[in-house]
Amino acid sequence: MNLSLLVGNERVKEQLSQQERGRGLSHAYIISGPAGSGKHILANLLAKAMLCTSKSGRPxxxxxxxxxxxxxxxxxxxxxxxPAEGKPITVDQVRTLRADSYIRPNEGERKVYLLEGADKMNAPAQNAMLKLLEEGPRYAVFLLIAGNNGALLQTVRSRCEELALTPAGRGEDSGDQSELAKKLAGALSRAEELELFEASMELAGKRNREELSALLDALEVELTACAAQGGDRRRLIRAVDLVRELRSAARLNVNAGQLSGWLCAGIFTPFPERD
Ligand SMILES: [Zn+2]
Structure with missing residues (x-):
């Protein structure tokens, strides 16, 4: 498997690669770990891997x-x-999800469901989820994101493969890297000038080329997550394009200070009119 976008966590990468080569990827994973450990990066990679049509090196x-x-x-x-910010997924939502899962996939071989804050679900919701894990259609894949896997029912855990992430890399760096990516994505999606300026100043700190490009990768994933959660699509797609441009520039040895200036300038240039 191609999981190079996830920083560190070699053991988890090896676990998944072995699984893919052997019996194939599982239909249910619990992706757990503290903030900044790369849970969403891994979930995004797994979702892609499930649907990727390449013969090798998926995703x-x-x-x-x-x-x-x-x-x-x-x-x-x-x-x-x-149903609202900070509120856990409800039993009714799990029932809706269950009904949806029985509708065959639109385009791919599989249908992937990513459940945010799965560890916050109450017991009835978790039990409904358990049923789905036991009896759901074969093409359905469930990715349960959990800050604290200990809060999930043992019965649910026993039905899933557990992928426990740790903030990896050099000391505090990568944890702080994905925090910064989150901050930047939030600022970009809200187009908060001051917030973005502050986050960019952090970006301008001492970062080598490798760290910078890992940060830009993480930022792209965060922006995609914002778009999926109903953010301003037009702005977010533009931000993603901008990040891609920045990434090619980062390869050309531009420093972080220049990049942050570019990011700020790019996002606040008025949108080109479309005809
Ligand atoms: Zn692919």
Whole structure:
């Protein structure tokens, strides 16, 4: 498997690669770990891997399905969040999800459901989820994102493969890297000038080329997540384009200070009129 976008966590990468080579990827994963450990990066990679049409090195990141997942536009990938900010997924939502899962995939071989804050679901919701894990259709894949896997019922855990992530890399760096990516994505999606300026100043800190490009990768994933959660699509797609431009520039040895200036300037240039 091609999981190079996930920083560190070699053991988890090896676990998944072995599984893919052996009996194939599972239909249910619990992706757990503290904030900044790369849970969403891994979930995004797994969703792509499930739908990627490349023969090897999945996810390839280049085929049609990979690109659609990346843009949050693949019809066979659903992200389920609670009914309101900070509210956990409810039993009714799990029932709706269950009904939806019995409708065959639109385009791919599989349907992927990503459940945010799965560890916050109450017991009835978790039990409904358990039923789905036990009896759901074969093409359905469930990715349960959990800050604390200990809060999931043992019965649910026993039905899933557990992928426990740790903030990896050099000391505090990569944890702080994905925090920064989140901050930047939030600022970009809200177009908060001050917030973005502050986050960019952090970006301008001492970062080598490798760290910078890992940060830009993480930022792209975060922006895609924002778009999938109903952010301003036009602005977010533009931000993703901008990040891609920045990434090619980062390869050409531009420093972080220049990049942050570019990011700020790019996002606040008025939108070109479309005809
Ligand atoms: Zn692909």
């Amino acid at each position: 390839c990141g280049r085929c049609g399905p990979c690109r659609k997942v990346e843009k949050g536009m693949h019809p066979d990938v659903s992200i389920i969040t609670g």
